[in-house]
Amino acid sequence: MSIFVDENTKVVYQGLTGSQGRYYGLLNRAYGTNVVAGTNPKKAGEDIEGIPIFATVGDAVKATGANASCVFIPAPGVKDAVLDAAEGGVEFIVVITEGVPAHDEAWFFSKLERDFPKVQLLGPNCPGIISPGKCNIGITAGHIAKPGGPVGIVSRSGTLTYQALYELQQKDIGVTTCVGIGGDPVPGTSFIDCLERFQADPETKAIMMFGEIGGSAEEEAAEYITAHVTKPVVSYIAGVTAPPGKKMGHAGAIISGGKGTADAKMEALRAAGVKVGLNPTEAGILMAEVVAGL
Amino acid sequence: MDLFEYQGKQFFARYGIAISPGEVAFTVDNAVAAAERLGYPVVVKAQVLVGGRGKAGGIKLAGSADEVREHAGNILGLDIKGHVVKRLWIEKASDIAKEYYASFTLDRSAKQYLGMLSAQGGIEIEEVAVSDTEGQCREWVAAARLDPEAVEGAVQILMKLYEAYVDGDADLVEINPLILTTDGEVRALDAKVTVDDNSVFRHPDYAEYDEIQHRDEREEAAHEKGLQYVGLDGAVGIIANGAGLAMSTVDIVSQVGGSPANFLDIGGGANADVMAGALEVINNDPLVKSIFINIFGGITKGEEVANGILTALERVTIDAPIVIRLDGTNADQGRAILTPHLSDRLQMQPTMLEAARTAVALAGGPAQ
Numbered sequence: 001m002s003i004f005v006d007e008n009t010k011v012v013y014q015g016l017t018g019s020q021g022r023y024y025g026l027l028n029r030a031y032g033t034n035v036v037a038g039t040n041p042k043k044a045g046e047d048i049e050g051i052p053i054f055a056t057v058g059d060a061v062k063a064t065g066a067n068a069s070c071v072f073i074p075a076p077g078v079k080d081a082v083l084d085a086a087e088g089g090v091e092f093i094v095v096i097t098e099g100v101p102a103h104d105e106a107w108f109f110s111k112l113e114r115d116f117p118k119v120q121l122l123g124p125n126c127p128g129i130i131s132p133g134k135c136n137i138g139i140t141a142g143h144i145a146k147p148g149g150p151v152g153i154v155s156r157s158g159t160l161t162y163q164a165l166y167e168l169q170q171k172d173i174g175v176t177t178c179v180g181i182g183g184d185p186v187p188g189t190s191f192i193d194c195l196e197r198f199q200a201d202p203e204t205k206a207i208m209m210f211g212e213i214g215g216s217a218e219e220e221a222a223e224y225i226t227a228h229v230t231k232p233v234v235s236y237i238a239g240v241t242a243p244p245g246k247k248m249g250h251a252g253a254i255i256s257g258g259k260g261t262a263d264a265k266m267e268a269l270r271a272a273g274v275k276v277g278l279n280p281t282e283a284g285i286l287m288a289e290v291v292a293g294l
Numbered sequence: 295m296d297l298f299e300y301q302g303k304q305f306f307a308r309y310g311i312a313i314s315p316g317e318v319a320f321t322v323d324n325a326v327a328a329a330e331r332l333g334y335p336v337v338v339k340a341q342v343l344v345g346g347r348g349k350a351g352g353i354k355l356a357g358s359a360d361e362v363r364e365h366a367g368n369i370l371g372l373d374i375k376g377h378v379v380k381r382l383w384i385e386k387a388s389d390i391a392k393e394y395y396a397s398f399t400l401d402r403s404a405k406q407y408l409g410m411l412s413a414q415g416g417i418e419i420e421e422v423a424v425s426d427t428e429g430q431c432r433e434w435v436a437a438a439r440l441d442p443e444a445v446e447g448a449v450q451i452l453m454k455l456y457e458a459y460v461d462g463d464a465d466l467v468e469i470n471p472l473i474l475t476t477d478g479e480v481r482a483l484d485a486k487v488t489v490d491d492n493s494v495f496r497h498p499d500y501a502e503y504d505e506i507q508h509r510d511e512r513e514e515a516a517h518e519k520g521l522q523y524v525g526l527d528g529a530v531g532i533i534a535n536g537a538g539l540a541m542s543t544v545d546i547v548s549q550v551g552g553s554p555a556n557f558l559d560i561g562g563g564a565n566a567d568v569m570a571g572a573l574e575v576i577n578n579d580p581l582v583k584s585i586f587i588n589i590f591g592g593i594t595k596g597e598e599v600a601n602g603i604l605t606a607l608e609r610v611t612i613d614a615p616i617v618i619r620l621d622g623t624n625a626d627q628g629r630a631i632l633t634p635h636l637s638d639r640l641q642m643q644p645t646m647l648e649a650a651r652t653a654v655a656l657a658g659g660p661a662q
Binding site: 109 | 419492524623
């Protein structure tokens, strides 16, 4: 099995008519994702290589049965796009766009929690999600992921997500689902959301979790692991040597007021029984040992 | 982006938050003229984007033009934790009866706004998850047990501060201290404001704050090229694609005993233009003795990455030896393209770890 998305997921791409949306939408379709629709209020009725364009997500859902959306809209339009997707009736929304203001993120996170509690948001500023062999939504290169399991991956960073997939592929280890939750201050999906689902998924036997400096999501994940996760977890935290007060590329990757350091996160994870690698390769080796012992 | 105190106060004033009269000054003469207009006594305050100004001698009370001249002369050019003072804020001195603390920020774990209010500057802070009702501000002020004569003024300021926080797309608005004057007025005596870089499309005027951000020469050069760069003080220059991989590369260079010169993320792909810009920035860093290019090809294929690197190297003359690690999609094809060009000056290693070790050795070996 896989978490969040599988072969039954039907995806509408918001911004399919833009250059990024078109490029990745078609790439995702070539991978095998059910790309059923795109949206653009000005181009309703047209199509992109056979994919019909609708004015709103609601129209797309009615016509195609779409149950997930992927947002490639530029940052100023993301707030409206997320609302359009939730009102349109999809259950899973992936926002790839980076540069979304934190107040917009906080606003639509609360809005979804209050008015659309069944909707799961992933991102913004994330690489997306892939259940190898079934569904790939976003900008992950599909061929670096080996289908099948037994490992589930969750990561804040996009390129480290790829690195994690690649390390496992090189060792012939398959992946149930790989979720990139993104590096922004208010991620729609948290480590804990993913840990909960991986724990419940019978095909996932071990979990790879890649974090980075900033915030306290890794510490909260460690607490959750102690209380609820019985499957082995291997982790790596990027930014051990990051200087305080500097944003390391991601809006959320900043050590502020002495909080959010890699050392504190690794400490918390080790205390929760997690095997912590000091670099992605070491984490891959640790995971190979875990898988060999399953 | 962080704002200077005076910019923070101007930001507050736009939302109707009471501040003391003051003027910004760039020279000693400016400072004296401002003080003459404001009337004595005034406070001469260093404008820097770092805490601890007072202890460093960056805030002085002045009762006359001579005193303003003396203090302004001493403070301008003062180095406060690596930040050199180039601007002063000359403010009419306040008669302070009581000092409080107020702020709004984002609670990342709760994913909601967090307000803080304290009657005793930083201790016994009352925290609330905020939604903007006057009633809530009133309850909150009551809970924080401010002095009775400060209650009304504090409620008004908190409501305005909340509006400034949300409407102004701020990451942080902090008033420390929020004062009650001897004649019963509540005012912001200091202002610490950080606005969200990502909100500039809604606030075009925020572009002016970009210029004042604290960057060294290298960071400034990288910023002009639109690169995500953070300067460090080591000898191994680092270029990687993706923020996570770039952080990880800095880590691994340190782990094998080296000292990273920088964090530099060139984004998802690795096209020749961006790579050339990145190499230029690193090449201009006099401390750099070797360069580690760490690229993982995802959607971008290995051969495109390899060609990008070669084209960039044709355009920029690099002083330090380079070590490349290229992995991911079509890595074999990419490596085949690079192979004929390899030399002592341009090396390639199959893994991140081996590449890091080589780069560190080329930079003079692990630190002892």
